[in-house]
Structure formats: structure tokens, C-alpha cells
Amino acid sequence: MYSLRTQLGGAGRQTGERLTLHPPAKVNLTLEILARRPDGFHELETLMLAVSVCDTLICEPTDDSKLHVRCQWAAGLLAQSIEIWQPLPATNDNLVWKALERLRIAAGVTRGVRVDVIKRIPAQAGLGGASADAAAALLAANAVWQLHWPIERLAEVAAQLGSDVPFFLTGGAAVCRGRGEQIEVVRAPRCSLVIVRPPTGLSTPAVFKRCQPSSPRQAASDMLRDFARGDSAAAARALHNGLQQPAEQLSPWISKLRRAFETTGCLGHQMSGSGSSYFGLCWHVGQAKRIARRLRSMNLGAVMVAETVSTTLQAAAKASQQV
Ligand code: C5P
Numbered sequence: 001m002y003s004l005r006t007q008l009g010g011a012g013r014q015t016g017e018r019l020t021l022h023p024p025a026k027v028n029l030t031l032e033i034l035a036r037r038p039d040g041f042h043e044l045e046t047l048m049l050a051v052s053v054c055d056t057l058i059c060e061p062t063d064d065s066k067l068h069v070r071c072q073w074a075a076g077l078l079a080q081s082i083e084i085w086q087p088l089p090a091t092n093d094n095l096v097w098k099a100l101e102r103l104r105i106a107a108g109v110t111r112g113v114r115v116d117v118i119k120r121i122p123a124q125a126g127l128g129g130a131s132a133d134a135a136a137a138l139l140a141a142n143a144v145w146q147l148h149w150p151i152e153r154l155a156e157v158a159a160q161l162g163s164d165v166p167f168f169l170t171g172g173a174a175v176c177r178g179r180g181e182q183i184e185v186v187r188a189p190r191c192s193l194v195i196v197r198p199p200t201g202l203s204t205p206a207v208f209k210r211c212q213p214s215s216p217r218q219a220a221s222d223m224l225r226d227f228a229r230g231d232s233a234a235a236a237r238a239l240h241n242g243l244q245q246p247a248e249q250l251s252p253w254i255s256k257l258r259r260a261f262e263t264t265g266c267l268g269h270q271m272s273g274s275g276s277s278y279f280g281l282c283w284h285v286g287q288a289k290r291i292a293r294r295l296r297s298m299n300l301g302a303v304m305v306a307e308t309v310s311t312t313l314q315a316a317a318k319a320s321q322q323v
Helices: 095-107 129-144 151-161 165-170 204-209 219-228 232-237 244-250 252-262 285-296 313-321
Strands: 012-015 018-021 024-036 042-054 056-062 067-073 112-119 173-177 182-186 192-197 268-271 278-282 302-307
Touching: 018 129, 018 313, 024 129, 024 165, 024 192, 024 219, 042 192, 042 219, 056 129, 067 095, 095 112, 095 129, 095 151, 112 129, 129 151, 129 165, 129 313, 151 165, 165 173, 165 182, 165 313, 173 219, 192 285, 204 244, 219 232, 232 278, 244 252, 244 268, 252 268, 252 278, 278 285, 285 302
Parallel strands: 067 112
Antiparallel strands: 012 018, 018 056, 024 042, 042 173, 042 302, 056 112, 173 182, 192 278, 192 302, 268 278
16 A cells, blocks of 8 residues: 655656656546457547656666666565565566667667666556556657657557557547547646555456447547536546446456445546556545545555646656756
8 A cells, every 4th residue: 555646747857868757657537448440459539647646767878789678666565565566577578678679670779778667556457557658768768869759750659569658658638549549639637536456457458358339428528528617526427437347347346446436425436447446536635635545444455646647758858858
């Protein structure tokens, strides 16, 4: 169990040739499964928000031609809950490593790079941690290798790495379509949230395999209209996740968390992405902290208080290059 306040304020910093970024987690406020595609993916529409739970990625070029990637959990997390803070993937099984390798080949780079990732975003959580790190690696390597690739070109590499990776290049808030890689940036609502990652995670392909496409509900546009009017309660009524039902069939934790959140008085609650994290939207940060305290006493897993963030990784990488 832990509580985390953002270090994302500046979202990035460069010292000499070393660049530090703070890739954020995301939550899905809406997620509609529209159709199954012949390529095995699903056509979807989802409203994603970057939130203040974040990893840290430190990147610097090296004079050899190698990729040095190291990922470790932030100090203190391993001691808290062994089920959640599981061993991290070996180097070349890691999305950061894959991102660097793809970019290096595509750009014909001969220099190497050293990337250290300090992880706080739980894995198999539907919070996009690996995708956020991969997007940050692309932006950071683009900067330290001085490639000056425009974001559209990086987005092509990002889309090959995973459906959620392009979102993190633009960040903030976006309605994502296609398999998730078509990004329409929208104005980010300001929200406070409580996020719980239960002791066991969920596999994204396993959850998608059980989902049923449904006809569009336009939940994203309804919710954005309500947020724009300042009506958070109405926005919370439009929360929707088409992956929650299949996830409930796979993990008893999802319905357990739903029942726990029903007693909290938060604005609304649901699972994020393909799970297994579950979040509640709160009226304000004070309520979020109160609910987090209560949920922590119920031993439901890692409980995090978060806020939406509007600073994007892209802006942070750009700003740090101008220092
Ligand atoms: O794109 P990503 O590698 O994150 O997708 C992981 C898995 O999730 C895919 O192999 C697929 O089974 C499922 N998926 C899907 N439809 C999407 C996104 C992911 O079926 N739009």
C-alpha cells in the first residue's frame, strides 16, 4: 500500500546530455468496444486521461553502440506487497528496450543510450505504465540523439509498439480511436481520483478475448460536454468500460473493488482499461485522501491518490532541450 503525490509538475529536466522525464499513468473514463477486427484487435473509442502516478525515466547517450536499459521498482515498494511489485521483464523483453531499438534502426543511429526506469506504476493494471515508459523513451532518445523527429514520425514508431503508446506522446487528455492509436487531443478535465491495484493483475489479450462489441453510446462526447459545463456528477454518470464485464469473469477482485467503491460516496467508479486497477472519481482531493485511507484499511491492494495532469511528456522533452 502506498500513497503517491505527483512529481510530474515539471514533467522533465535536462542536465548536460542527460534527460529526465516522468511518464504518467492513464485511466480510461470511457471505453467502448465497437467491433472485432480481422487483425485480431478491436476497434474502440476511449477517453483517456494522464494522471499523476508516474514512473521516472533517465536517459543519456553513450559512446558505445549499445542499449543499456535498467528497470527497477522505486525504493520501498518491494517491501510493501510482493504480489503487486513483481520482478520486471528482462531487458530485451521490455517495451522501453523495444522502443529504443526500433527508433535506432529507423533513424540509423550508431550511438548507444543508457536508460534507467524507476517504476511506481503497477503492471497488469490497465494504467498504461509500460506504454508510458516506451513513449518517454522515444521522446528522450529523440532528444539525446538529436534526431529532431517530429511527433507524427515518432507516433508511427509508437503505434508499432502498442495501441496505448501514441497517447502518451501527446498525453493530457485524448479520445483515442482505431485500435487506440488515433489520437484526438481534448481539453483535460481537472479530477481527483483514488486508484486501487488489487493483488493480482489481468492479461490484456485475455480480457479482450472475452469482450463483446456493442453499439456506440457516445459516452466520451457526453462526458466531455458535462465536464465542460462543470457538471462532474453528470460526467461521472457517463463512466463506461466495455472491458469490465469480461474482466469480472476473470478476476474476483473487480467485483470486490466495485462493491468497496460503492460504499465510498465518490462521484463514480469503474475499472481502468483492461484492468485490474479500479478507480473512483472524487469531488476533490480531500475526499480522495479520505477514501484512500478507508480503502487501505480494507487490504484491497495498492491504493493511490492521483490527480489529472495536463503537462505532457512532449512539452517536457521540448522544454528541456531549450535549457
Ligand atoms: O496493442 P497492445 O500490444 O497493447 O495490445 C495487446 C493485446 O490487447 C492485443 O494483442 C490484443 O489481443 C488486445 N487488443 C485488442 N484491441 C485493441 C487493443 C488491444 O484486441 N484495440
